[in-house]
Amino acid sequence: MVEKKTWNMKSNENMNNIRRLAEKQFPKTLDSQELENIANFYKGLGDETRLKIISLLWFEDMCMCEIVTGISGASSTVNHHLKIMEKGGIIDSRREGKFTIYHLNKEKITNLVPYLFEHH
DSSP, X not given: OOOOSXXXXXOHHHHHHHHHHHHHHOGGGGOHHHHHHHHHHXXXXXXXXXXXXXHHHTTOOEEHHHHHHHHTOOHHHHHHHHHHHHHTTSEEXXXXXXXXXXXXXXXXXXXXXXXXXXXX
């Protein structure tokens, strides 16, 4: 492969054409609220602790104290991660008496689970 010595900058017209192609291929990029939701979803997956929480919630709904025990973490840390995951739509919560119970939205991550948890 021959290495290019200099970069030929694209013209404004070329960039406008590329932008139109990107918007056609990825229409959600046109909606800032939709982009924020997508970014929050991926942020909810973007941490080792959050992935551990997902692995626990895959099997059963749990309260925060159970999750803390399950990952051997601190309550404040787990609470922080649960809020991020909830904002991203990865988990939902509900009150049951004095407990907040967390539920994994499996339908949102089912296609990602083999990639996240299989050995490669």
